[in-house]
Amino acid sequence: MRFTGLLFKSVARVGLTGLLVSILSACSGGAGQETEENPDLAAPAGSSQSLVLNGPAALTTDVQGFRVNLWENIAPDNRCGQCHGSSGQSPSFARNDDINLAYEQVNPIVDLNQPSQSRMVSKVGGGHNCWLDSDQACADILATWISNWAGDSAGTSNAVELRAPTLRDPGASKSFPSDPGVFASTVHPLLLAYCSNCHTDTAANPQSPFFAVSDVIAAYAAARSKIEIDDPPNSRLVVRLGGEFHNCWTDCNSNASEMLAAIETFVASIPETAVDPDFVTSRSLTLLDGIVASGGGRVDTNVIALYQFKTLSGSIAYDTSGVEPSLDLSFSGDVSWIGGWGINIGDNGKAQGLTSTSKKLHDLITSTGEYSLEAWIASANVTQEEARIVSYSGGNMTRNFTLGQTLYNYDFLARSSTTDGNGDPAISTPDADEVLQATLQHVVATFDPTNGRQLYVNGSLIDVRDGAGGTLNDWDDTFAFALGNEVSGDRLWRGLFKLVAIHNRVLTPGQVLQNFDAGVGERFFFLFGISHLINVPEAYIVFEVSQFDSYSYLFSQPYFISLTSPVTFQGIALRGMRIGINGREPEVGQAYSKLDITLDDSLYSAGTGQPLSAIGTILGIEKGADSDEFFLTFEQLGTHSNVRVEAVPDPLPTSPDGDALPDIGIKKFDEINASMSSITGVPTSNLDVLGTFLTVRQQLPVTANIEGFLSSQQMGVTQLAIEYCSSLVEDPVLRGNLFPAFDFNAVPVSAFDTAGRDALLIPLMDVVLGVNLGSQPDRNQTRTELESLITNFASSGTTAERTRTIVKATCAAVLGGAAMLIQ
């Protein structure tokens, strides 16, 4: 019989506390006994030793499923079988004398509906004899094996059983201080003195957590989860001694009291966070109070390598697919862990597996002839080119497959009988679509002989044409698998990995969408109690919460619910809801401060409550995910109110006086053109003028700032002036209007006699310099200059054409000068 469903979950989580005690008691000795013997798990994973199953055959297919998927992986004596075998400690789920008895023993400690929530998983994840360096990796692998056993029933339920959390007022609980100073003088000395034989990383048989190391910061980080600052007597450090008689150094009761006194002294030094007494607040929660949301829904049936990056320390990303051999990836260069599970690839970063373990990709994929490469990633930018995100290759020019980035595009190179050894021609997402964004995205690249290569981003198939896929006969089994770079190290990709999975089957579009919808990372439900504010029993506002990245939480889609059913309520006003952290309201990210809604049972359903908002928001992590305390505040909830009125901002200070600026400026391009047209009478639409103007337009001044005037601009002005003057002189009507007394048909000698010069220069200066204007250049000086120019030019040439040319030059000399240009 298989224990599934919600009934099992509640039983499993509540009832196993007692079972845990018995397990722990069995593992440890009584008062004064010696330290428990640790199993030898040094043998490499997967090298199962003499696994022989005796006894009767499996009675049911489910027992057989347990045997194949879980028992055969845990029963070897380099894993659980060393202690939990036929004659070992209870529960004897790894016994080899009767698989049916082992099945009975394992059922209470597995949750086939939510494998990751199985007691077996949390026990090992909490530091119980993991066979790897990472407890989390062992836990994930166990969860995978249990999932495989559960088959389709695992994780498909999205139903979440909401349970009432412990009710606390915000601020009444304390938070661990970031400074370990008081811890160093209270609890740490006891740990150093009495626990360092085992609970250090340098012990002969190291026992995690390593809270007894001499590095107080590391010890503090490890001990925090074993100290209940709101309830010191219930701290594991105390309970293990007083209640479970775990390696006491003298008398267990007195040792427990000594430890309790130290913890109480430490806790007493932590100030409570003050909450504004005017706030209307919900009850408070920490992340530990959150109910784990179903992380299921993923399709991992044919996963052969899986990276969830939960370890958060060390330099290895463990393959938690449970498929041997584990293709663990070693970090080199700048690779760092990020909060909320993941790794960040920085300078020269790379996470690469051995060629020997990478070979399993070759073996398992070539056996099916198809595969899917799946990743949750966030590119650091959209400027990187030829960057390798996921690569199974031998260098820059030879590979089995690679997912890469070029600007806004994902590239997929997949070697087959229809490509060259580099997987070319590659397929890429279309340039114009800018599919790749520098944010978290779900990317799946698939290959199969029929459809060739396909790319999915965020669940949607990208329209990229590809031919038939061919075969994988040419794949090379000497290549290595790497993330964030080419194996040769010269194609760095900067960005985040939150999950990578390799499947040796093609994910169907529905399965891709399912994995996209399943999301990535751990999610919780927070139930903020508000029954003390409204007359509704067991009333809560529920948020889905996750650690968004290293710096923020994501709160999303709140709804109101009562755990009592049926329930009636009408017309409860809820307005201006804010999320509080550690006793105060963060200023940034309050997406629900505009909320204005009425709680009413007409809008309520027993299963899903009453939705408050479909919006999500991110709030900054303050003390850390294990320390921050959350609560809600309301401007109004029912009859309680605390209306916020924002202060009127102070007026901006008066700007200091700037430096004095020129009182004059220069004309701009169109003004110059208009001025020349106005002065000469030549219309701006004159084709010669228009042509020149369009040629020099962008060379002319665009601002009036005289301090920015350039010689190149003057050259443009000059060209235009010459064109205008030329058009003026060549047009008998226009020149007659402006210079009625000047003889344009005379030769220079006669044309530029005294009368002729008056006939030319006086009207010219009148229109350009103006009359009786003290702000314009001195007319006499200007005339002297122009006379000199005319004399010089008129000394040669004997034709009327020469005369007109001299007029053009004289005109341009005035028109193109500052008298026109300055305003």
Next chain:
Amino acid sequence: MPNLGSIKLAMGNEMREVVMYILVGSIAIVAALLFCVTADAGSREQAQRIHNRIAGVSPLAVRLDEMAALIQTGSGTEEENAQAAAFIAMQHPDFYRTTLKNFSTPWTNRDQDVFAALNDYSATVIGMVRDDVDFREILTGDIVYLAPNVAVPGYSTSDNRHYEELEQQGLDLASVLVRSDQSSLTGVPPEATAGVITTRAGARAFFIAGTNRAMFRFTLLNHLCMDLEEVKDITRAPDRIRQDVTRSPGGDSRLFRNNCIGCHSGMDPMTQAFAYYNFEYDPDNDPEGNSGQLVYNRSGTVDVFTGTRVVKKYHHNQNNFPTGYVTVNDNWDNYWREGRNQRIGWDSTLTGSGTGAKSMGRELANSQAFAACQVTKVFREVCLRDPVDAADRSKIDSMVSSFSNSGFKLKQPFAESAAYCRGG
């Protein structure tokens, strides 16, 4: 340039002499002018400057005499007489064809290119000034100016040839421009028109591609004289920030919480007013949108992608943050009525929320910042510099008052600025 060529052929080295003469002469004359401006300017000099600043060209002799006489012997105060002279200068065609065209052209494109062609946006500004239309209508009115009675291609919703030809012919825009209703030309219903926001040129510049946020940003920039950096306020509620804004750029959510949220929290709920607008064009064959046109989803229209009247671009990149805001209508809200951006001076007689571009344009156009921005732009245009000291700031304040109290006619600050900077 045949004429220029003939000069070159005829004069050779002498041509270079002319050019050098102009260059040297210019420098000498500038020096002379710099000396001159330190001396007290008389009425003629003041009239000359006012005309140059207003119309961009020197006055004809007769007009100079008229203005100078008015300044010297007018019936008002010295300031009022100078303003009256400025109003005379505003009768010159180049006040419209040159000054106002160049004044408004940078507002009509993203590059703030002063060389852009005349278009229905800039022509509407010119016409509104000429007709003393309440300038707030620039963001609200069912208004556009065109020239239906001259021999140029007719107004088109899908090209700009009408205005380009008007400019090329150098026509007197003050004479040829005629006011019309946008709604009668573009098919956008009257209640969905919003002044220059819904002109073709405005749409081509700021509704093209993207997410329509550009229209808000550039309207803010051009008509409230503020870029987003100045109005950034990270304390506003982020509940209306759309899904396309990643909350963790490059994997670092601090960037969002400290930067992105500052603009988007206020901008996105305002930009929702444009949710039914798009500029449709052929990005492959006409990437600049020269033949594109403004499209508005009328009541009853359903966008296939969004399932509502909201245009597709509002649901662009919806998986960047799936629990971001999903736009379902064109309701807008001004979150900047609280917090530090109260300083913008919102009109307390308005509600700070509404539906569609017209009412959102009214929200912007009735702010104190709008009036101050228009006046300050005019001051820069006429005085050829920024206001720098207490006297300048005081003048700006008084011009804002008179602009607001006299029906928001833009000629008024032109006249007052010209009088203030007349010299003397």
